Every structure is written in structure tokens, then in C-alpha cells.
Amino acid sequence: MxxxxxxxxxxxxxxxxxxxxxxxxxxxxxxxxxxxxxxxxxxxxxxxxxxxxxxxxxxxxxxxxxxxxxxxxxxxxxxxxxxxxxxxxxxxxxxxxxxxxxxxxxxxxxxxxxxxxxxxxxxxxxxxxxxxxxxxxxxxxxxxxxxxxxxxxxxxxxxxxxxxLMPGLVGLPQIGDTEIIAEVTWVDVYGNCQLNLGPEDVVGLTAGTNRLTVVVDGADRSVAITAAFDDITEGALGLVVDSYGMLAIAKRQDSAARDLGLASGDQVVVRPGAGGGTTTRVSFGKIAPEAPRQ
CATH class of the missing domain: 3.40.50.10790 (S-adenosyl-l-methionine hydroxide adenosyltransferase, N-terminal)
Known part of the structure; x- marks a missing residue:
């Protein structure tokens, strides 16, 4: 004892x-x-x-x-x-x-x-x-x-x-060579959509560019990989490493959840960007947590 x-x-x-x-x-x-x-x-x-x-x-x-x-x-x-x-x-x-x-x-x-x-x-x-x-x-x-x-x-x-004991209720992402089937684990008060993906999970899809494609209800949307919320182009979607080290779909001072019609538990498919991407210095290495947005 x-x-x-x-x-x-x-x-x-x-x-x-x-x-x-x-x-x-x-x-x-x-x-x-x-x-x-x-x-x-x-x-x-x-x-x-x-x-x-x-x-x-x-x-x-x-x-x-x-x-x-x-x-x-x-x-x-x-x-x-x-x-x-x-x-x-x-x-x-x-x-x-x-x-x-x-x-x-x-x-x-x-x-x-x-x-x-x-x-x-x-x-x-x-x-x-x-x-x-x-x-x-x-x-x-x-x-x-x-x-x-x-x-x-x-x-x-x-x-x-x-x-x-009863296990947790969140599934693992399905990671393939050309796409990842992910899940929205959390939508915060700002409308950022956290995925059950870490930054290392998508490295194979980026091909040296700063863009990926997310598919929601059959519709393709381009997302830019950025280091901070404020780096996202006005009106566009971005993919940011959030303060818990997970990938989140976000918009600059706007709600990605409202734009995409996403809620916790919804499926998101992540694929390589559809061409036209640019090389970027953005890294998915460990970064300091961001302060909450006001």
C-alpha cells in the first residue's frame, strides 16, 4: 500500500x-x-x-x-x-x-x-x-x-x-500517402478548428510549399501554412500550430468554423496544395505558445 x-x-x-x-x-x-x-x-x-x-x-x-x-x-x-x-x-x-x-x-x-x-x-x-x-x-x-x-x-x-476503463472517444487520423482523413477535435471561441493532427503528420503532403488543400463536405479550400494568426491573408484560410501544438484551421480575426460550417467531431480531408504554392521559411518545429487573441 x-x-x-x-x-x-x-x-x-x-x-x-x-x-x-x-x-x-x-x-x-x-x-x-x-x-x-x-x-x-x-x-x-x-x-x-x-x-x-x-x-x-x-x-x-x-x-x-x-x-x-x-x-x-x-x-x-x-x-x-x-x-x-x-x-x-x-x-x-x-x-x-x-x-x-x-x-x-x-x-x-x-x-x-x-x-x-x-x-x-x-x-x-x-x-x-x-x-x-x-x-x-x-x-x-x-x-x-x-x-x-x-x-x-x-x-x-x-x-x-x-x-x-472506458477509453477516450476521439479517433486517430487516417494518414495515407496522398491524403489524411482528420477530425475537428475542438472549435474555440474564435472559430479556430483544431484538428487531431500534429504538424509532423502533414509534412509529407507539403512538398516544400506553404499550401495544402482541405476538403469539407466535398468542397476544396486552399489553406496557407502560417506561423501566426496575423500572417493569414485577409479573408483566406490558414493552418497554424496552435498553443497546444496541434494544427488548427483559422482565419485572420474571423471564424474558420463559420466559413466552413465546421463543428467539433466533423471530418476534414487534408491533401497537397493544388499547385501554385510558393516555398516558405515557415517551419513546423516547436514554437512558443501564442497568447490568446483579443
């Missing part, structure tokens, strides 16, 4: 929004049990029931979250037979708490995978409740607080094999 750790930080991600009392109640439960705990919000405006989108948000954020506990609640299967779990990660430096529905595993993979996993079956660490539909308040929040107070992981419930 590993020695218990005391944590002092809890990060929250939910689809509760901020119009109702749900987030405030969760925070109150945590602080009531663990008064020393600091709480930060990763986000609460995940689209309702969007496990896939929430898992990607958590995976993007996890490397910046301090040592401690992460509670993620996007749980369409609440009060059903789906498991409630806690995952120890990063050699015990963190614990992810939430439903076993694919929400947690991608984030765990980003920090080295799951070290240990347990089902939250020890009900003495939960709140008593009149119903079973608010697991965020009655199970996940008190469990996070008890972890902050030094309760060891194996006291939360029975161990479970990490290999049988």
Missing part, C-alpha cells in the same frame, strides 16, 4: 454551467470537509452531456493543473450502472475523480497513464442524499475532500484494472 498524500488543491470541470447552484454546492462540500483546500475552475460551460468535448478540454488543461485532485463531472449515465472512479496519476502527484465514461482516461494518458484505479464504493466517504442524480455533490466532491485530508486511494473502494 502506498503512503497517503495530503493534497491542497482541487480543480473542477463540469457541464453544470453557472446559472444554477450546482458548482457552488460542490465547492461548499469540499471546503466543509477540507477547509485548507484551494479550488480552481477548469471550466463549467462544457456543452451538456458532451463527454467527448469535456475529455479533450481536460486533456488540454491537465499539464497546467497543480499537484492535487481533479474532479470532472460530465455524466449522462448518472444513477445508472456506470462506475464512479478515482485514478492515481503521475506517481501519486495527482488523482482524477469522475465517472468511468471516457472522460478521464485521455487526461491520464497526457501525464503518463493510470498508476492505480479504484471504484468509489466506500459509501462512508459519500454524503447521504435523497436521490442518486447529483453525484458531483454526493460522491465526487466529498471524495476529493477526503483525498485532500490524506485518505489513501485504496480506502475509497475496490481496485480496478486500469486496462478495463
Amino acid at each position: 502506498n503512503a497517503p498524500r495530503n493534497f491542497d488543491h482541487v480543480a473542477l470541470l463540469t457541464d453544470y454551467g453557472l446559472d444554477d447552484e450546482f458548482v457552488g454546492v460542490m465547492k461548499s462540500v469540499i471546503v466543509d470537509i477540507a477547509p485548507h483546500a484551494r479550488i480552481t475552475d477548469i471550466g463549467h460551460n462544457v456543452r451538456a452531456f458532451d463527454v467527448r468535448g469535456a475529455s479533450l478540454m481536460l486533456a488540454r488543461a491537465i499539464q497546467y493543473v497543480p499537484r492535487g485532485v481533479v474532479v470532472a463531472v460530465v455524466d449522462p449515465g448518472v444513477a445508472t450502472k456506470r462506475k464512479m472512479i478515482a485514478l492515481e496519476v503521475a506517481g501519486g502527484e495527482g488523482v482524477l475523480v469522475g465517472p468511468d465514461n471516457g472522460l478521464l482516461v485521455p487526461a491520464a494518458a497526457m501525464v503518463g497513464g493510470v498508476d492505480r484505479a479504484v471504484v468509489l464504493s466506500n459509501t462512508t466517504l459519500h454524503l447521504s442524499a435523497p436521490g442518486a442524480t447529483f453525484a458531483g455533490r454526493d460522491v465526487f466532491a466529498p471524495v476529493a475532500a477526503h483525498l485532500c485530508n490524506g485518505v489513501p486511494l485504496d480506502e475509497l473502494g475496490e481496485a480496478v484494472d486500469p486496462d478495463i
